[in-house]
Amino acid sequence: MIERRAAARGVRLRADPVQGVVRLGLPARGGTAAAAQLLADHQGWLAAQVARWPAPIPFVAGAAIPFDGGLLVLDWHPGHPRTPRREGDRLLIGGPVELLPGRTLRWLKAAALADLTPATHHHAARVARPVTQVRVADPRARWGSCTSPRDDSGGRIAYSWRLILAPPLVRNNVVAHEVAHLVHANHGTEFHALLRQLDPNGRAARAWLKAHGAGLHWVGRG
Ligand SMILES: [Zn+2]
Structure with missing residues (x-):
């Protein structure tokens, strides 16, 4: 993601672990040569940062998601009640799987x-x-x-x-x-x-x- 900002004085490289994007900040004009150099100099650093990003945990049947300091398993079955109900470390969810x-x-x-x-x-x-x-x-x-x-x-x-x-x-x-x-x-x-x-x-x-x-x-x- 490249962001040009009028207030920026120089080029800046940031790996954002929350959104999972690498931000390259540039001033309003120019800076591309410096940015290319910055990227070249920090390739190893960038790869290490991205490797440390958390793994996505999608809401899918059988997934174990963090909950209240423990884990909660998404226990989907079409026959379960449509309104999710927690039973211990399982969350029972019914209805169509796409919901x-x-x-x-x-x-x-x-x-x-x-x-x-x-x-x-x-x-x-x-x-x-x-x-x-x-x-x-x-x-x-x-x-x-x-x-x-x-x-x-x-x-x-x-x-x-x-x-x-x-x-x-x-x-x-x-x-x-x-x-x-x-x-x-x-x-x-x-x-x-x-x-x-x-x-x-x-x-x-x-x-x-x-x-x-x-x-x-x-x-x-x-
Ligand atoms: Zn505060």
């Missing part, structure tokens, strides 16, 4: 919301701040976001549904992080002190996301 990916995705999003909503209200009660909305989306760059109005009408928090694929301690840290933003709209000293109070295990959660976070974006990809 399996969509049904799995909807079930995961609902499971994420059902987990993250009470967790958010739990932490919000600890800091005595109201929350009016919790929702899930599929952002590429962050795991959560918090909109906190200046008056006390209540904050709105959005999460990546992919957090349900991660262990509970990771979700707890992201929830604590977003709830701490209801009190401090920055990443200052007071914010971090409050976050440590809400979740003393933040270090383990951040380490997990650093090691496995990109891989969550490959779940459900063909």
Whole structure:
């Protein structure tokens, strides 16, 4: 993927493990000779980066997908109920097989919301701040976001549904992080002190996301 940007001063090469693309950034004009040189110089580096990208885990019958720190097998059978139902480490999914990916995705999003909503209200009660909305989306760059109005009408928090694929301690840290933003709209000293109070295990959660976070974006990809 080649991106020309007016503000760019030089050429830049980046392997993006979340989207699975190699980005070559160039200034508005020129830079092609420098870009060719950069690519030639970094061939080995680039190959190593791409080799380390996570493997896609498509939603297909029999697939084992990460879920809540463990694995969940997509157990498809035309005779299973059409609305997916979890039984231990299996997710029973019925109906036409071509509807399996969509049904799995909807079930995961609902499971994420059902987990993250009470967790958010739990932490919000600890800091005595109201929350009016919790929702899930599929952002590429962050795991959560918090909109906190200046008056006390209540904050709105959005999460990546992919957090349900991660262990509970990771979700707890992201929830604590977003709830701490209801009190401090920055990443200052007071914010971090409050976050440590809400979740003393933040270090383990951040380490997990650093090691496995990109891989969550490959779940459900063909
Ligand atoms: Zn933040």
